[in-house]
Amino acid sequence: MRHILSLILLFLLAVPAHAQQSGTGSYDDLLELHEELRDYMVPAFTNAVVLDSGAQVGEAYADSLMAEKVAGLESFEERLDAMDVANWPREHQVEYLAVRSMLNGYRFNLEVLRPWKRDPGFYLDPLMRVAFAEVPASGEDLATLREQLATVPLMLADARANLTEVAGDYADLALHNLDNSDGVNHYHPYREVPPPGIIGWYDDLLARARESQPELVPEIQQARTALIAFRDWLQDERPGMDAAAGVGSARYDWFIRHVRMIPITGDEMLVLAEREHERMTAALALLRHRNRDEPQIPLSTSREQQEGRIAETDRIVRDFLTEEEFITIPDYVGELGANTPYIERPTGPNFWEQIQFRDPIPDHVHAVIPGHRFDAVLAARDERPIRGRFSEGSRAEGWATYLEEATMLAGGTDHSPRADEFMMIFGIFRAARVPADVYMQRNAWSVREAVDFMRAQTPWLDEDVARVDAEIYLRRPPGYGVAYTIGKLQMDALLADRAMQLGDDFVLRDFHDEFMAAGRLPIALIRYEMTGAADEVALFWETPAIPPAD
Structure with missing residues (x-):
């Protein structure tokens, strides 16, 4: 690997690694910026990964809010550029670069990936885990399950409104996952015959509730109905969902x-x-x-x-x-x-x-x-x-x-x-x-x-x-x-x-x-x-x- 790198890095070796990173900001300023940046971002985003558990309801992924988030990144970037990194010890310099990578990842997520607009799975992934719930449930577990079940129709309604640039491969994967077991079932509860996809897991939850907690049946049925309607919507809209899934070579x-x-x-x-x-x-x-x-x-x-x-x-x-x-x-x-x-x-x-x-x-x-x-x-x-x-x-x-x-x-x-x-x-x-x-x-x-x-x-x-x-x-x-x-x-x-x-x-x-x-x-x-x-x-x-x- 180093032989390949040497061909592209020779001209850089004569330049100090942080020649352009001199300013007045201190390491304490970096720590403060890091905390503010983590608080600034919506919960679905980390430094490099869009978490599949982060999809929310309401206006969390409205275009206007996302545009505000993009615009707000510039102030973080200006503060980062103004730090006196050249005079920091190496252990602080690498933390500076880690925060820079985190900030770069946020911008890429907001400007390029935009899963809330491009990927139906962004909304479906967290719903699978709802159906893994143990029943009968009681106390806090029951309250959480009921809250999650009530969220399913709302989340999927928001998904329909937000998903305006869906990639074809993303749509096909979502349709497959709604009706088919992935065949691997990693970290799924064990079933001798795995339920067929996300809808199948809601059938599994419904059957368990009918046996041990019938009062949950109407709420599970409502969530299941919303999933079926979302699947049917995806099937109907699939011919027009032809955006590219990948980001392209340069990006x-x-x-x-x-x-x-x-x-x-x-x-x-x-x-x-x-x-x-x-x-x-x-x-x-x-x-x-x-x-x-x-x-x-x-x-x-x-x-x-x-x-x-x-x-x-x-x-x-x-x-x-x-x-x-x-x-x-x-x-x-x-x-x-x-x-x-x-x-x-x-x-x-x-x-x-x-x-x-x-x-x-x-x-x-x-x-x-x-x-x-x-x-x-x-x-x-x-x-x-x-x-x-x-x-x-x-x-x-x-x-x-x-x-x-x-x-x-x-x-x-x-x-x-x-x-x-x-x-x-x-x-x-x-x-x-x-x-x-x-x-x-x-x-x-x-x-x-x-x-x-x-x-x-x-x-x-x-x-x-x-x-x-x-x-x-x-x-x-x-x-x-x-x-x-x-x-x-x-x-x-x-x-x-x-x-x-x-x-x-x-x-x-x-x-x-x-x-x-x-x-x-x-x-x-x-x-x-x-x-x-x-x-x-x-x-x-x-x-x-x-x-x-x-």
Whole structure:
């Protein structure tokens, strides 16, 4: 990665990284601005992600209010530009850049993404969770459920009024999700036969209420009727919903650089991902040859067997992390559970389960410890005003994906030779996501084309997992699909930088502990803080205007 970066950064290295960032504002002013900015934005927006739980009723997404919010960003940008960043210590400079990325993300959400106008799923996503409610309900839970049910018709009426620029792919995904199970059911309550989509979940809630709390039936029926009417409206209006779903090439690169703060372009990411896919596919072939006399690992055949495998994997991983001095596990980190529950599907195990039900270790290090859940426990104790409340997807997914191959290379899979194959299969899927993300956001591929590409590139990848992934990477702000592989490559590069910088003094556990202590900031900012190398952050100090649509 560094070789590619060197070609585009050479001319910047002669210029101080923060040459244009001299002013009078102090670090305390930055902290004040950060708090004001968080209070200023509507709840559905974070620094880079439109939360699917943020849709509201009433005038929350009226064009006039959104226009006011856009206009108000200029004063925040002027205050940020007036800060004396050049004379701040590095740890404060990277927090300044984190706040700049947050502000840039808000502007992009308001000016370009505008999900309240373009994406029916913006209103539908939070409604699915309403139907997950336990009944009978009582007390505060009952009051909350009734309030949420009463909100459904109001929210969907507002959706019809607001959705004036709907993208075709967004409409098709919403129609699919209203009437069909996504086939993955991640974090859904377990049902032997998953309800068919959002409407199906309201049927499920209605059946449970009829049995255990009949007084809720009219309210659930009213919400269900509103959903059916919204589906019918979408079907009727679908021929005219032909806006592009992706943001286009120039805007994609702007977002990647100035919000995610990844110092390379979409074209460069495509090259890197192709190389990673080739490397891991070749490695998989070699590992299968190495393991040709090893027995295949059978799938778990019961919940008890799978829970036993997870418990044993957790013990092995924690022992490895501690005994091999990979990372420090603080005393307050307790049990962290697992990420893939045991499910018996009529269609058989999906992609994740094909691996996890044989050996849980690939996703355990990625999503449990020392990956996402461990990461979240540490972050929850971070009381720093900016870092403690900041989380960038490329940092989160890059760290977790890095852990897969890093654990393997450091010896964490020595107990299970086949696990190395599974690590490569995970990596192959991560690499296949990059073209899907980039080309969907450039409006070069439809969701169908992205699904077909990823399935052709990835062993065991099924239709449902591929479609759910494609939906995530199209509907979330740009660059979430690339975060895994590109973030992993950033981690590899940072590890190389630090190892070369420290030489014989390099200690892997110290490196990982220092990285985690930096918080969940973009990896390029952590690199600057840890190594002092300013070449990447030189790209972030000034923010040009968002480019026009392609």
